[in-house]
Amino acid sequence: MAEVTNPIHAALMELRRQILADADMVERALAKTDQDMGSGLVWLGPDARSWRDDLGQRRMQVRRASNRLVTAIEEALAGQPAQVSESTADAYRRQRTGRL
DSSP: OOEEEOHHHHHHHHHHHHHHHHHHHHHHHHHHHHHHHHTTSSOOSHHHHHHHHHHHHHHHHHHHHHHHHHHHHHHHHHTSOSEEEHHHHHHHHHHHTTOO
């Protein structure tokens, strides 16, 4: 019997791709803001320094959270073959849509 792409594996790969893309977008936005704040041209004073420190902590939180998500997805991927039989793929699709 011919094997087809495992829909669970494909969905996990897409989720991993999207999380990496979103995390990169957020990281770049926060890095730009951090750079702007550090230039001294945007906002000055103790409140500005405090806000920038908080921003740096948030950047690290985002990075750690996205790394944990990617790790969890990669662990799930390790348990999923990339290819399965057509009947197995159909069963996965039915289960995913609630038709099983």
